[in-house]
Structures are given as structure tokens and as C-alpha cells.
Amino acid sequence: MPLTLACLHTAESNATLFQAAAEALPGGALTLTHRIRPDLLREPTPATLEAVAALLREMAEGADAVLLTCSTIGGAAARAQDAARPVLRADAALAEAATRRGGMVEVLYAAPTTEGPTRAVFEAAAARTGAQLRLHLVEGAWPLFLAGEAEAYHARIAEVARGLSGRVVLAQASMAGAAALLPEAPPLTVPAISVMAAARAALKARDSR
DSSP states (O other): OOEEEEEEESSHHHHHHHHHHHHTSGGGOEEEEEEEOGGGOSOOOHHHHHHHHHHHHHHHTTSSEEEEOOSTTTTHHHHTTTSSSOEEEHHHHHHHHHHTTOSEEEEEEOOGGGHHHHHHHHHHHHHTTTOEEEEEEOTTHHHHHHTTOHHHHHHHHHHHHTTOOSEEEEOSGGGGGGGGGOTTSOOEEHHHHHHHHHHHHHHHHHHHO
């Protein structure tokens, strides 16, 4: 029986990225459902995070695991850990993978509102391995995303990534398309890594029931 992963997105375009990541897994092992809530993409105040956490707990009632794909409100995942099923923060899985081997990790983000949450989740992961971090706001990228100019958005991200020397990480799910423009040194991206992490968590939870 396939595992079911419920995804909460704040951008409709991200649903396609996570669906593709799930379909790349062997044997049709994972079924995704998607809830799109662009209204939740705002400053991560305590009230906002608690509202998101309540929604995550609700989504967990009908799934093997839940994946919150928005970096800005990622802190809500920790508030929803009393849900019926595992609740994962997508960029936390990325941070763990990026810092596992130590060394220098170059973290790119596009939305100014995600700087604080992104820094916190990567610093926590780096503290466990001794990895070094440099965070970079990709100047001028986010207005392109908001305008629906995906090609220009990804091109701008790739331009900045090419100038970096460490392990490059694209910290927001919406940035993943830029990886195709960097075949010489593919960066780590959110969708594939977090879907795998969520599948493992869902399987572990199912086996324990």
C-alpha cells in the first residue's frame, strides 16, 4: 500500500516540483496530496505559526506524514509535532543533508522574509557537524518570482551560484529549477531531499503502529 504524504505549499508552482520528486521514486511508493495556501506566506509571527501548526495537525489526520514546504513559516512544523502523524519541515531535511559532511556550505535564498528561519534551521544543523555557513540573499530574484517570470528567476539564482566555491544549497523550494542551469556542479535542492526524508519518516511511523 503506497504511503500518503500531505504537502502544504504557499506557492502553487511548488506542488509540481514535489509531485515530480515523488514520481521519481521507484515503484510508485509515495502518493502526494497538495494544499495550496498563498495567504500563509507572511511574516512568521507566533499567531501565524500557530495557525499553520493547527492546519498541519488537521492534515496529519488523513496521511502517513505531512510536509511543510514553505521556508518562511517553517517554524510551524515544530509546533505541530503532537499531530497524529510525523510533520516535517522541508528545508530542515535539506539543511541536514547539506551539512552532514561538514565543510563550507553556501546557502542561497530569494525571499527576504525567509532569512531568519533559513539561518536558524541551517545553523542548528551545522552545529551538529561543524559545517561552516555562508548565507546569500539572491538580490533581485524574488520580484521576478512574484511577477511570474520563472526563467529569469532561475537564471538570476544560477548566476549567483556560479560565483560561489563551497557546496551550494538552494534553500527555498521555488529555487529548485535553477539546478538545471548548473549541470557542472548541481546544487542541493529542497524537493527531492525532503520528499525522501518524508517517505522514510512515514514508513517508520507506519511500521511502529
